[in-house]
Amino acid sequence: MSWLDSALVLRLGWTLVHFLWQGAALAAVLWLALWLAKGRSPRLRYGVACLVLALMAAAPALTWVRLGHPAAVRDLAASAASVSAVWGTSPAALPSVGLDGVLARVSRPWVLSLVVGVWLLGVAVMSLRLAGSWAWLQWLRRRPETIPAEDGLQLRLLRLCQRMNLASNIRILLCEKVPGPTVMGWLRPVVLLPPAALLGLPLEQLELILAHEVAHILRHDFAINLIQSCVEVLLFYHPAVWWVSAKIRQERELCCDDLAVRTTGDALDYAAALTRLEALCRPPDSPRQAAQALAMGATGGSFMLRIRRLVSPIAPTPLAPRAGLVLLLFLGGVLSLGARGASGRAAAGPAAQAVATELDPHFVGGQMPPAGTMWLRRYDRDSADGFRRAGTVYVHVNAVTVTALARALRALAQAPPDPARGYADLESKAGPADEDAYGLWSYLFLGVDPARIERLIQARATFPDLRPGDKQAGAIIIQRRARFTAQLGVLPEGLNVDVWAGNVPATTVLGALQQLLARQPEAGIPQEVRVQVPPGEPGTLITLDLKDKNPSALWDELNTVIRTGKP
DSSP: OHHHHOHHHHHHHHHHHHHHHHHHHHHHHHHHHHHHTTTSOHHHHHHHHHHHHHHHHHHHHHHHHHHTSHHHHHHHHHHHHHHHHHHHHOGGGSOOSHHHHHHHHHTSHHHHHHHHHHHHHHHHHHHHHHHHHHHHHHHHHHSTTOEEOOHHHHHHHHHHHHHTTOOOOOEEEEOTTSSSOEEEOSSSOEEEEOHHHHHHSOHHHHHHHHHHHHHHHHTTHHHHHHHHHHHHHHTTTOHHHHHHHHHHHHHHHHHHHHHHHHHHOOHHHHHHHHHHHHHHOOOOOGGGHHHHHHSEETTOSOHHHHHHHHHSOOOOOOHHHHHHHHHHHHTTTTSOHHHHHHHHHHHHHHHHHHHHHHSOGGGOTTSOOOTTEEEEEEEOSOOTTSSSOTTOEEEEEEEEOHHHHHHHHHHHHHSOOOTTTSEEEEEEEOOTTOOOTTOOEEEEEEEEOHHHHHHHHHHHHTSOOOOGGGOOTTEEEEEEOOEEETTTEEEOOOSOEEEEEEEEEHHHHHHHHHHHHHSOOBTTBOEEEEEEOOTTOOSOEEEEEEEEEOHHHHHHHHHHHHHHOOO
């Protein structure tokens, strides 16, 4: 009975119970804050999420201190005594419904003791899991097969650190056990790099990925992530803690993406490097998933979310209308419908104008120009936040030809700058006689080099489509494209292929696929390999007509055909 009657057990049990509503309330506050800050700087959202997690860690400690006051101790003892007396005479005497019934049942000493026992067991299991993850990472760092990278790559990393104002001697180690580039350590950080990334990425793209890892080190993310993992161990039983922690990790990756882009340049190049890295990196095995929470790498976070942000950033949502909406909902029982409408309009006006000076609806994915219209903007100086660089252009067009867009880009380059605003705007209407063989285009580019836009649209427009007449016997055509959408601009796929093979040997198709995969995919640039096989070529003959095929799966299937001799 000493365990059940212990004041410390009752105090700890009530602390854990109180955190159920405290954690839910703090998570609701974070959800509301993230909703209000939608489209704004990831650093702001990351800071808010970290603050909420810190409050979650402080809430049980404050509750523990509050329950340690003499008056609170007497209340706990009286509550336990009264509930024990009722329970000992007649369990049916306890309230059955409502909050009073729930509190009465929780107040039983054996219930609180069970809560504390389960919590201690869970903390022990989670602590062993965290310790095992730490030991596994240290083993990766010190295993004999983990070797330093060559001097040329180390020199590139050193120059990158100098550009990012990081005075730290960071080493690159090659380790085949990590699924992607990974940062370890705080005082003596290292970057673990899988050989597949070193062999599959050109040095320019590899430098972009390393910039992401250096950003983690510059921001001291490893130390913060370790503290975050300890909070997860202590408060493992509350789903809100895991949700807040996931938001922190997501925003952390976005912060490092922004820092890497500001350091290295074009967001499209960085998006292409991430896409290529995602294709090269294998998913982690289940024993390693826990360690991924401690280490940080360029493949962390939501891949598609990161690509969408790089290619087409979300415009900041006006804060005042959303804040006004929250206020109106809170005071909905007091204010009339007319007063609420007036408050909403008053709150929305200034913020809408403030945002319009930065990024008006002309360059928002949900606001399409009229058909045949082109909205273009050229920035002539860097913005204070570094997101808009001098010389980059914003382009939003709807149902225009490549010829008309190229003409508008030339006109934008000659448009006089506006010294007050720091950018030049151009709105153009495509004429009815503007027609070409490439059809009409609708897309959105945000902050891109104009020469890159011209190269992308010309490469896509002049790329030969696979026509029925091309599908002849003896022909092999393998194409790798890029996806264009009005909301995302250019999203490099770099993975799936379209294949035509007309009664040709499987070995020849495999060789053509190898030629295409050996080429370095570029953001938005389609590629193809065409082979005409002479009659009588030996081998198992196959015919393929495939759309959006994973090249790895196709590679395995072709090898199976070659090995078995059965098409």
